[in-house]
Amino acid sequence: MRSDYVFTSESVSEGHPDKVSDQISDAIVDLFLSKDPEARVACETLTTTQLVVLAGEIRCKGVYENGEWAPGALEEIERTVRNVVRTIGYAQDGFHWETFEFINRLHGQSAHIAQGVDAAGNKDEGAGDQGIMFGFACDETPDLMPATLDYSHKILQRLAADRHSAAVPFLEPDAKSQVTLRFKDGVPVAATAVVVSTQHREGYDAGEKGAELQAYVKGVVADILPAGFITDETRFHINPTGTFVIGGPDGDAGLTGRKIIVDTYGGAAPHGGGAFSGKDPTKVDRSAAYVTRYLAKNVVAAGLAKRCTIQVSYAIGVSEPLSLYVDLHGTGTVSEEALEGALTRVAAAKLGGLTPRGIRMGLGLNKPIYAKTAAYGHFGRKPEGDLFPWERTDLADDLKAALA
Template sequence: MRSTYLFTSESVSEGHPDKVSDQISDAIVDLLLSKDPEARVACETLTTTQRVVLAGELRCKGVYENGAWVDGALEEIEQTVRRTVREIGYEQDGFHWETLTFENHLHGQSAHIAQGVDASGNKDEGAGDQGIMFGFACDETPDLMPATIDYSHKILQRLATDRKSGAAPFLEPDAKSQVTLRYRDGKPVAATAIVVSTQHAPGYDEGAKEAELKDYVKGVVAEILPEGFLSDETRWHINPTGTFVIGGPDGDAGLTGRKIIVDTYGGASPHGGGAFSGKDPTKVDRSAAYISRYLAKNIVAAGIARRCTIQLSYAIGVSEPLSLYVDTHGTGTVGDERIEDAIRSIDKLGGLTPRGIRTHLKLNKPIYRRSAAYGHFGRAAEGDHFPWERTDLADDLKAALA
């Protein structure tokens, strides 16, 4: 690794059109898992001016059975979509939770996919698709996340909190952030550039109101970043295009799964390419990415390494992973091969099979809507939510390496 460099990550708010789509898709996942913990879901969402469209497949007791919708299910799905849009905060002429046009094109799961995934006879549950998944952790922040993406998320979370509480009534839901940090000896030491673009009420693009908005954003950033990171040399770009009144799905179409780098590590780690939102936990795009983060975070939390990347790979219909790869980037206290062996030796992980992952992390619960904005990683494990952020495997890893 280079010791001195600049690195940048971006985040987008819950009101960004792609994130609106992600949250709707995960709200549908939560709805179906609340009805049937073994539900199968692959829900894609399109959002655009005054329109939300769902497509994909599902299998769920109490919702879709024997090739037909259960009475009331279609209405409940639509209510879930509208409630999600309302909670994000869209009550605009171009996108309003109550008056938008809704289309539902979800249908039953392919029998050919089901036969590969479902357990039967002596066959364990298989992976829901082929693919490679990565997990990452580092000691740059208390959340064991890359600092650039961590701060980018937190800036936008604060804007959303203030918008909803009324502390910043001039803000609207759509926003983006970008943080560029200078690294010295591999550690972040200064912010060289901050970019924040936020949708705003009319009039906040000129004069005293524009100054109010920019001063507010600078104050939020100053509270989020560590003391001393901002200086006279920091370059600021706040709403650099000027006016940002038209935004959200009215300003640009949104699709599920288009913010996979925002969802993960901000470009600081490889990505296998699979999105998370809209998928039940039999899909290893989601569950294996979560267990990879869990393993990497516990390795760093245990003091075994300061930086760790993990890769897992799967074949559709096959339960055991095809490969496990650990890279501690020269920061490990033991060899990476020994860490791989230690992971394989921990029985409670269930051999990293899809069933083992779902069981260990307790993923068959309606916990996903909250993960669909501001990153799936670096969040506080709280109740049933974000179980992959717990560090309860650290002692097991240390014991296996003793």
């Protein structure tokens, strides 16, 4: 590992067109899981000027069975979609929650996929697809997340909170942030650059109103970054294109699953390539990425390493993972090989294993908990009730005992 370097991560707000799509897709997942905990959902969303389109494959008791929609189901889906857009705050001429055209092209799940995923006879539930998934944790922040991404998320969360509360008069939903930090001896010590682009109301791109917006954003950044991180050498780029009035799906089309690095670790760790939003927890793209984050976070919380990357892999229709790999990046107090064995034993004892069924039952994933994940990252969040169970650190003592 390098000890002295500069690293950057970005985030996007709930009003970014891709995140609008992610939130709609996950609201559909939650809707179906609230009706049927065993629902199968793969929902993709397209958003553009005054248009939202759903596409994908589903199976859900009481909603879509035997090729037929239940009475009122289509209307409830449309209400759910419009409510997501209304809650985000889009009531603009180019994208208005009440007037956009809505097209629903969801249809039944392929029987050939279902036969591989469903449990039958002596066959356990199989993985919903092949692929590789990664989990990561590091000790750069209290939430054991990369600092660059953590601060990028928090800047936009603050902007969104101030917009929803009307604390400032000029913010609109679409926004992006980017934080570059300098690391010394592997520890973040200063911000070398901060980029924030926020959609705004007319007139806030120049003059006194433009200066007001600039000062506000700099104040938010100063509140979020640790004391001393902003120096005379920190470069700020706030709305560097000049004007940002046209935004959201009206300014750029959005698609589910295009912000997978924002959703995970900001580029500080590998990514298997599969998106999370719009997928029920039988899809290991989602559930296995959650469980590997859970295990990696507990490794760091247990003091077994400062950084931990975990990879698992699956074959479609096969229940057991094909591989488990651990990399402690030279920061571990135990060997990776020993830790791989301990993780396997602890996962078997506490979760029921790393099979799709073990993961979703052990973490309680068959619940309508996903809409909250779809903006500001799936990781580094506070576990509350049923939400974000993969962020708990309740395996730390078990891991230490398994290695004793």
